[in-house]
Amino acid sequence: MAGVLDSVNQRTQLVGQNRLELLLFKLGGIQRYGINVFKVREVLQCPPLTVLPKLNGAIRGVAYVRGQAISIIDLNLATGGRAIDDIENRFIIVTEYNRSVQGFLVGSVERIININWEDILPPPTGSSRYSYLTAVTEVDNRLVEVLDVEKVLDEIAPVNTEVTTQITIKNIKNKxxxxxxxxxxxxxxxxxxxxxxxxxxxxxxxxxxxxxxxxxxxxxxxxxxxxxxxxxxxxxxxxxxxxxxxxxxxxxxxxxxxxxxxxxxxxxxxxxxxxxxxxxxxxxxxxxxxxxxxxxxxxxxxxx
The missing domain is CATH 3.40.50.2300 (Response regulator)
Incomplete structure (x- = not known):
């Protein structure tokens, strides 16, 4: 329990300071990408994948990680690039988004950096490539792109946005x-x-x-x-x-x-x-x- 509390304390030191930790990785080329460490469960060399029929084209298969079956999404393929090759020598970033666990297949994983949110800017507009980004920043004088993972996941398995519970709002005017x-x-x-x-x-x-x-x-x-x-x-x-x-x-x-x-x-x-x-x-x-x-x-x- 003491270890868990220490971990909570260390992480919450970033709260309110406008800072975060990014895990840096690459897909198929030299471009660096980043993902918030809070969303990462672990990083593993890609395990054997079971290919199932009728899966979305960006899902390369299903892997069994610590007794749990999770979908492995080729992050390069999902964002309009080519499929990542030589997958047995690649890595998966196991993440938890929107109450679900999934693995993202990436080319390589580099390191974790601590950065100020003020140094992370909205992405440029005008290119379809940038439609998958939520932000960009600079590390070691090179651009790092932060992917809109929610967009990727919504394209693969759209979230139901219909309200099914009977809701009554009182005095709704001017709210x-x-x-x-x-x-x-x-x-x-x-x-x-x-x-x-x-x-x-x-x-x-x-x-x-x-x-x-x-x-x-x-x-x-x-x-x-x-x-x-x-x-x-x-x-x-x-x-x-x-x-x-x-x-x-x-x-x-x-x-x-x-x-x-x-x-x-x-x-x-x-x-x-x-x-x-x-x-x-x-x-x-x-x-x-x-x-x-x-x-x-x-x-x-x-x-x-």
Whole structure:
């Protein structure tokens, strides 16, 4: 238990400091990519794969890792590149996203770096290649690209965004929700859920954009009068969700804004992180019913 608590403490030191750890890897060429260490369970040399019929073309097969069958996704193939060859000498990054475990087949794995979110920027626009990126940064004077894994997974196995639970929102007039998420797929998923509840929302692509918007609102009215709540991702370029939450809760004009952290990050560290930055709730992506119920609870209490 002491070891687990030490690990929690070490990881939560990054919370609110706008920092993260990236695992650097390559696919089929010289380009470097990064993935948040929080989402990585382990890195293994690619085990034998069992090929099953009717799988998505980007899934190279199924591997048995510590007694669990997981799909192995060729990350180069899934993002429009060529299939990774010589797979028995390649690696898989076992990750947990959106309540599921999967392995990403990559060419090679390099090292873990600690970096400031301010040094991670939104990707360029105008190229289909960049549509799979959520951010870019520079390490050792070379570009590192952070892939939009949620987009990759949604293309392979689309997430159901339909709200099936009967939800009633009281006094819905003038109730808006601010949504901050760097993934275009995630923003659309959340927007569809809110629309199904009859709610309108404003969308921000990262924490800095959301905070700038709130600062503008605060110039003319209390933030909570415009927004019933904010739903924020954790991983975002320029300013992450933890730093955004800390900034809001330390601002007298914004501190009453209800904040739900909504992220594909999962594991034992989340509750400690939520408590440290002062968020009101945490929901793992993506279950539309759970999100709808959480939103209903906030708005209906506010209406009473």
């Amino acid at each position: 808006r929700v601010l949504v901050a998420d760097d993934s275009s797929v995630a923003r659309k998923q959340i927007q569809r859920t809110l629309t199904a509840l009859g709610l309108e929302c404003d969308l921000a692509k990262n924490g800095k954009e959301a905070l700038d918007l709130l600062n503008e609102v605060a110039k003319t009215q209390p933030v909570f009068e415009k927004y019933a709540l904010m739903i924020s991702d954790v991983e975002m370029p320029e300013m992450d969700g933890y730093t955004l939450t800390s900034a809001i809760k330390s601002n007298t004009d914004m501190k009453d804004l209800y904040i739900i952290l909504h992220t594909s990050l999962s594991g034992i560290f989340n509750q400690a992180m939520v408590e440290k930055v002062g968020a009101n709730d945490f929901i793992a992506k993506f279950n539309p019913d759970e999100l709808a119920i959480a939103v209903q609870k906030v708005i209906n209490v506010d209406a009473e």
